[in-house]
Amino acid sequence: MPVLFSYLVTFTVYLLLCFYLAPAFESEGKALLRGSLYLLIFLALGYLVGIINIYFTALLALKLMFIYFNRNQKNNEAALYSEATLLTASWLLITIGLLYLSTPLMMRFYLLFVVPAAIVVYLYAVHVYLPVLKLNNGNTFYYILRMFLFTVLSCITVYMLGLVFSGNNRVLERPAVNAVMVIDTGDVDNRQNLVILNFLTQLLLVTPLALGTYKRRNAKKQEEISMLKTELGQSDANLNFLKSQINPHFLFNALNTLYGTALQEQAARTSEGIQKLGEMMRFMLEENIKDTITLSRDIQYLKNYILLQKLRSATSPAITIETDIEEYQGKLTITPMLLIPFVENAFKHGISLQNPSHIEVALQIEGNTLYFDVHNSIHSRQENDPEKDRGGIGLENVKQRLSLLYPNRHELVIRENAREFFVHLTIQLAVNN
Incomplete structure (x- = not known):
């Protein structure tokens, strides 16, 4: 034994x-x-x-x-x-x-x-x-x-x-x-x-x-x-050096000149597009580098992006773009470039000049909670499309950023079939003190 x-x-x-x-x-x-x-x-x-x-x-x-x-x-x-x-x-x-x-x-x-x-x-x-x-x-x-x-x-x-x-x-x-x-x-x-x-x-x-x-x-x-x-x-020094190569004053002055020229020629759509592009570029240069920005600024950037895309597709009656974005002027803050990749992805894959297409974007705020939905059709890009190989911030990158920046404070649901793509995002945001 x-x-x-x-x-x-x-x-x-x-x-x-x-x-x-x-x-x-x-x-x-x-x-x-x-x-x-x-x-x-x-x-x-x-x-x-x-x-x-x-x-x-x-x-x-x-x-x-x-x-x-x-x-x-x-x-x-x-x-x-x-x-x-x-x-x-x-x-x-x-x-x-x-x-x-x-x-x-x-x-x-x-x-x-x-x-x-x-x-x-x-x-x-x-x-x-x-x-x-x-x-x-x-x-x-x-x-x-x-x-x-x-x-x-x-x-x-x-x-x-x-x-x-x-x-x-x-x-x-x-x-x-x-x-x-x-x-x-x-x-x-x-x-x-x-x-x-x-x-x-x-x-x-x-x-x-x-x-x-x-x-x-x-x-x-x-x-x-x-x-x-x-x-x-x-790395910061290299980034600052690259930023110094861009003269924002010259860039914005040039856009303002083009904007004034378009108004003189009574090109309303062109002048509006130049104005929105200037606002977007100012956002990218000045606010996109921050850790957090006010939610109102991010929403404004989102609206400008959608407006520019609407100008591109205005001559195509088969393309339907609907937005329901709530006006917000509160103190909630958000990490920049979290919402735009979903909309960018929708316009990249959801618009076709030959086939009926639709994009729906909705944004609502209740208390400290943001509800964001994107629903779009899916079309394969043509070989001669200049945006076919365009990257942008991928959805996987956004998922990782959400996991790191908003752990246990967000919910992301993505559904896809052969014809449609749907995104639902909920984020618990913080208040800017």
Whole structure:
């Protein structure tokens, strides 16, 4: 029965490594990894108390190594669990290897009891305590004090473990392949030596090592952030340079001249189109670069765009364009260029000069909620159509922006069949303070 129980526990641990720990390390985030620490502790205890024999422990440690090196290295949230896995597997392999060598008995005790305690304290300091502690001259003292308290606690734990593993009248000796761990810490002197070694290890080795490791990793993160800021600054400088190549005053003066000329020639539709185009270009140059703008300005840009499109299709009686856009002068704000891609897509794919076409655009505001609907026919573009390959902001891009900017505050429904395309968008907007 003991042998059967040992094999059952070993097989259970192996299944957990294969079907729980390995998939958890390959996934994103850390939600699935939170139980991995309990699995590692269970494996270590099973090895120490002799439930899992030495041969299978070595194989399980190699499996841990395989899982570690095949983990998702882009998952920064799994640092604690991946490092705990690496240290646990290394500890198991080293202790098993030294059992087959002529090493002093106290060194074996040191590896079996002190090193695991050092690993636990190290992981706590680097991944739990130091990240929430703002290091400066005063806080360094608190760090050392906290580490001293954990050292005392670990010394008590090591001494209690020494008592548990004493009295077997057997000592650590070179085991057979299928043997289990047999530990006897012996007399009081051995336990006292273990406590002294643990105290010195925690204070003189683990405390500065954890602090140095955290500072080095934090410095690397700060360097990466600084590099990203530098690259962002260069991008902003390039963007500002490109903007400086456009002289808005000359552009708008030229449009005003054309507008005046069209009025003198009594070309009402042309003058109106030039006026709306100028307003749209001013919007693109001055307001489109902002994070948020007033909803009224975005609605005005939307109306100007639709009006220009109506001017293009005014001579085609088969094209029907209907709008029901509510006038709004409140304080709600919206990210620019969220609504126009849907209308742009409707005119791109919904207008045909040869076939009947229709586009319907509706916009309503109730409280802080915007309701936006676009309904259009679908026609394939002709090969000679100048807008056939025109891009614009794609719908997938808009979906991503909505997910990032309005998480849990929007609803987007898109339906399509062979002849029609329908979009319904609801957004909970914020008020401009």
